[in-house]
Amino acid sequence: MKIGKSVDPDVTAPLFRVALVAFLIHQTLHAAVVFLHGDAPYFFCQYDCNWYVGIIEFGYMPEANGNAGGSRPESDVANWAFFPLFPIISGTVHWLTGIAPQVAVILSSKVLWLLAVCAFLAFQRQYLPEAPLWLGAAVLVLNPAAIYANTGYTEPLFLMIACLSLTAMRQDRPILAGMMGALLSAARAVGVGIGLTFAAYALSQVLRQSDAKAGRLLFAGMLIPLGLAAYMIFLHFHVGDAMAFSHIQRAWDRELSSPLYHLSKGLRGSPYTFIMALTALIGAALAGYLAWKGEGGLALFLLFATAIPLATGTSSLGRYVMMQPAFLLAVVMLMHDHRLLRALLVPSALSYLWMSYAWQESLFFVI
């Protein structure tokens, strides 16, 4: 386990420049697709974005009757599956600026995306300092799941916080890592899985250094589920069910089962479920690659973040897996070690353009 690498303060400025250029390329490509498509607006809020808008406008629903946002009014759905950190941030943007909630949600995800690109490059610099920053930036902004930076989804926020937490671990700042972990678990349920990486980090600290502050590490690790716990307490008093965020999955026909069952079902299903299941397999393979490269903690987090959503089905699995910092870092590692693989950036960029088009067309698989 690699720990405690130092950070060169002189690298901050180029890191931000690379991040900004990558962000601008990403935004230009999306704007070009929107312009050429012509029919749908630039700030096009649909699917999950509408759920976040509903949370900003009406708050969390006291009962599941489909009346607060979303596309299934008067049904058995509720917005409890959408974790609070992103709507809190975008709601604050709406409240401070007075812009429409739909625009506030998408604008927040775009700004968070710029910060996420910076955070990812800082994370890459800690875990793979020998790889060029442009490579990491290209892998991040030219991948099909990068569409979710433009759609008012929680992916940019999740990626940013996860990168900050992992970077803090590598810099041996456990309290900061734990605090970021707490925010991560308030952004999405699988965020709590970063505790696995933290446990691997803490264990390596205790084994390597006899004077490691075990109490401090323990406290920092205990901070990670705090966001999830706070949301569960809220749900218990608001809905009567602390696990409502999980139980409401019934409304989307998501059934908790073995990840292997859903994997095999996905591989034998439609082209969409096949691609999603394939993404999960690639995620698992990359976790193995990370473990082989000595990054066992990252591998555990990637496996967790792949297996937990897979346990409820293959729907939307692509963005859950491909927007994981460990997944993206493993791709950067592979492309750094095998230069020929960099050619994959071209089909990857094309698939990002295709996903941008699919979003404007409201095709089902972008949900």
Place this chain on the structure above:
Amino acid sequence: MRGRSLCSLSYKLRNWLNGWSALALGLLAGYGGVIYLAAHPNVTDAYRAYYIDRTSSLSPVMREAQIDVLPAITIGQTYVHDAPELLLDGWDTPETMHTWTLGSHAQIILALPASLPPQTQELTLTLRGMYLTGAQRIIVHMEPSVARSDVIDRTYRDGEDLVVTFQSISGTKRIITLSLELPDAMLPRNGDPRVLAFALQSVEVAQTDH
């Protein structure tokens, strides 16, 4: 010697418990509380059955909406399994002659007429079951609790009807929910993937003389 080691242990424990560790233990205790809340949801039966136990196919909202428009039955009339007067939850789609229960829980909801005389009623379910093991156990619970005995727990053999005797309900709350627990529900061993117990053929509510 023993006193010294106890002293040392106590020193170590105090040392370990102060500062960060004490805070970590505080958080751990808090998480214990959250797990307790998660294990004790404060929700309606309909919510629990649909979202938590997944034994119901009707969400609380759908259930309420369907109960609102449920036509009242007529005493003495027999209703076939797919009659609009019967709201079935936990049952398969109706077949020509009957409707099968799916899994080990099923409910029948019906609305009694508003002007029901204050007499004892008999609710009779005509069931045909899977009797691969000779007989099947069935546990019946009626809500509101107006049945002669709160829970009926007995074993049925093929050809037997299920009869529940209950007192008439006065007032406006006329909805009766009959919950069936079917612990012997099983796969039919003929390639049918459904977990089956009983097939409902008809329901009748009639007045009794006793």
